[in-house]
Amino acid sequence: MGGLRNLSGLDASQLVIDGDLKISGNNNLESIADLNGVVITGTCMIANNPLCVGCTCGSIGLAAFTTSTTTTSTTSTTTVTTTTSTSTTSTTTRNPAYEGDVLCQSSAQLADAAALLEDRLRINGMVAFSNYDSFTCDVDATTLASMTAISHVEALEIRGSTALETLAGLEALAAVEFDVAIRGNAALSNLSGLDTLSSIGLDLTIRGNALLTSLSGLSSLTHVGGQLAIQSNPVLETLDFMTSLGSVDFLLISNNPLLTEVDALASLTSVNTLYVFGNDELANVNALRNVTIVGDCFISGLKDCVSPDACSCSDL
Structure with missing residues (x-):
């Protein structure tokens, strides 16, 4: 040439x-x-x-x-x-964009996953750190820090970590095209690190996180296109920091035994399906009075709830 x-x-x-x-x-x-x-x-x-x-x-x-x-x-x-x-x-x-999934399913894959994610802006695939059943990828803060520049992923799973206390390292993440699952993380106390996340195309699942006391980190989240499931978090007392959420297809809040209020959801205006049950300390759902429910609604087990508080679907 x-x-x-x-x-x-x-x-x-x-x-x-x-x-x-x-x-x-x-x-x-x-x-x-x-x-x-x-x-x-x-x-x-x-x-x-x-x-x-x-x-x-x-x-x-x-x-x-x-x-x-x-x-x-x-x-x-x-x-x-x-x-x-x-x-x-x-x-x-x-290249700032990676085409394909980054699936860490064993501890031996942690270093390779981190190296693959480092310096990327976008992952056109799923990022998953999985430590459950036969999977043994126990992600820690150092590995998660490899994602500091990433603003977009197609899906994200952080499951079964024994070390993560926050989600620091995900501060640039603004949009997830499909699902986000934060499940079964033994030391996770809040969701700080997701502070820029504004949109999730399908489901957001926050489930079975033993020490999760706060949803700090979700203050920018405005849209969940599928199901928002907040389930079986044994010490979660409040949904504070979810104050920007405007629309959800399916809202499921269940089996959070210390949850006392859902006031942060007052900005929510549209829900297709609403299920609230098994939250032993939850006294009312007053914050959901302005929600338009298009489909099914089921509310049960509110603690000592009486009128004029919102105690059932008919009160919304």
Whole structure:
């Protein structure tokens, strides 16, 4: 490709490279601007193009994801001649989007999962850390910190962790296309780390978290397209911090024995199906008076609830 001067004719907005991008050894190449914004699934290496000033992976929009940069210079001298050779800088770059699932199902996979997630902005697949039944991937805070730049995943499962106390590391996560499951995490006390999350396309399940006392971290959540299930969290007393939620398809609040109020749900306006039962200390559902319930409604077992408080579906 010695005579190539530029890459005109390429439309980077329509170009996806399924693999690595390598541009090297083009003596007359002067510009790679036509690749600005290209999407690749592998790594990028641009080097040894002597006339292409400023031509790096960073110059076409991948600079934030540099994983290694090397420059070498060698000089050899004899009694007759002196030869100096210098190689140009080579930059290897990771694509900000990963195509596929990242499923950690054993402790041996933790390091690989973290390495795969690090420096990504988007995962076009599911991210799951699973430690239950035959799965033994016990995620910790260090591993979760590998997700600090990720703003979008298709689905997220954090299940069975014995170490996580919060969800720190997920602060950039703004949207989940399908489901989020936070289940059976023995040390989790709140959901801090999800503070930017505003939309979940399908279900949000918060279930069986032994030390969960607060839903801190969900203050930005406005929409759950499927089921919001808050179940079997033995020390959860309040739904505080869910104050922005406007719509849910199916709201299920059950078997949270210390839950005393649901006041944070006062912003909720639309629910297709509502089930509230098995919450021994819950005295009323006054916060749900303004909710329009389109389908089924079942409310049972409220503690000493009497009029004028909202005690049943007919009171809503």
